[in-house]
Amino acid sequence: MGDTDWPFLGTEARRDGEVSRRALRRHQRIYRDVYLPVGTELTPVRRAAAAWLWSGRAATVAGLSASALHGSRWIDGSSPAELIRPQACAVDGIVIHRDALVDGEVCVVRGIPTTTPARTAFDLGRRDSLVAAVMRVDALANATRLTPPDIAALVPRHRGARGLVQLRTVLDLMDSGAESPRETRTRLLLLAAGFPRPRTQVMVCDEHGYFIGRIDMGWPGRKVGIEYDGPQHWTDPAVRARDIDRLAELQGQGWTIIRVSRDILRYRPEVFLQRVRDAMRAAGWPEHGRVRLDARLDTWSGCRVFD
Numbered sequence: 001m002g003d004t005d006w007p008f009l010g011t012e013a014r015r016d017g018e019v020s021r022r023a024l025r026r027h028q029r030i031y032r033d034v035y036l037p038v039g040t041e042l043t044p045v046r047r048a049a050a051a052w053l054w055s056g057r058a059a060t061v062a063g064l065s066a067s068a069l070h071g072s073r074w075i076d077g078s079s080p081a082e083l084i085r086p087q088a089c090a091v092d093g094i095v096i097h098r099d100a101l102v103d104g105e106v107c108v109v110r111g112i113p114t115t116t117p118a119r120t121a122f123d124l125g126r127r128d129s130l131v132a133a134v135m136r137v138d139a140l141a142n143a144t145r146l147t148p149p150d151i152a153a154l155v156p157r158h159r160g161a162r163g164l165v166q167l168r169t170v171l172d173l174m175d176s177g178a179e180s181p182r183e184t185r186t187r188l189l190l191l192a193a194g195f196p197r198p199r200t201q202v203m204v205c206d207e208h209g210y211f212i213g214r215i216d217m218g219w220p221g222r223k224v225g226i227e228y229d230g231p232q233h234w235t236d237p238a239v240r241a242r243d244i245d246r247l248a249e250l251q252g253q254g255w256t257i258i259r260v261s262r263d264i265l266r267y268r269p270e271v272f273l274q275r276v277r278d279a280m281r282a283a284g285w286p287e288h289g290r291v292r293l294d295a296r297l298d299t300w301s302g303c304r305v306f307d
Helices: 010-015 044-054 063-069 117-124 130-144 148-152 164-173 181-193 237-252 262-267 269-282
Strands: 028-031 034-036 081-084 094-097 106-109 112-115 199-205 211-219 224-229 256-261
Touching: 010 034, 028 044, 034 044, 044 063, 044 081, 044 112, 063 081, 063 112, 063 117, 063 130, 112 117, 117 130, 117 148, 130 164, 130 181, 148 164, 181 211, 181 224, 181 262, 181 269, 211 237, 224 269, 237 256, 256 262, 256 269, 262 269
Parallel strands: 081 094, 224 256
Antiparallel strands: 028 034, 106 112, 199 211, 211 224
8 A cells, every 4th residue: 555645455464464344444445446635735745636536547647636646735635637548438536548659758646647748738728718728738837847839749749639829828928927816817807908028927126136926917117017916915813014115125125015915806806997097197108009998807818028
């Protein structure tokens, strides 16, 4: 069984005398003959390992499962595992792709054959909605420092693959600086509204080079920054106190910071966009066309990206 918190095959564990038939019934059954110790959380990484064991160690972990193995966060633990293998088979909790893999598109992670970060992003960027694809590729790029050219190099190998048009847009929009899906959504909303592309993870220092803080995204030339406030910024007193001090120091350096929360992003995006527009205009931004305060990501299929 090896690691006590790692999936294992029941037949192998019984054969090796590591667990009895009776004791095996007290473990979590993930897939046929694949178990996890009771009380162990079924994370996306463990689900990926369990699916690979289910395949008889004869598949390649792919998609969101591969992304999890490469260190991506923000993956729903209830999402099905994803595998690539020649044989199709319907099984609850596993999605099987029959895509072609070429040399250099598979690596080994924790002993498991897994699509490389570039191949994983190539797959994720072609599937589901554009916004979802960018969020997933952003998360993978943040974990692995993957770049658009790394992914684009795979396109000539797979001419005719479904979703290449969307993938090209994803490569134009992706940013490894996004540290959460909400930051990705915020950046995409700004682009959909017509703002220039913001720089992510902006480091701010004073005139003596002393580090003041890091801003989620913004336009250093205009000294306008955007901060996405997760729940911890309001519920954790220590985080809240640091935020107040940091905001005061940034304002002392001439920065205007617009803060956005999940509720504003979801229910009142026009309020956020108007605040950004007002700050950019005050900073001397020569607005290109009219900012779309009614921009929405649920109806957005792409935009022109400019610096």
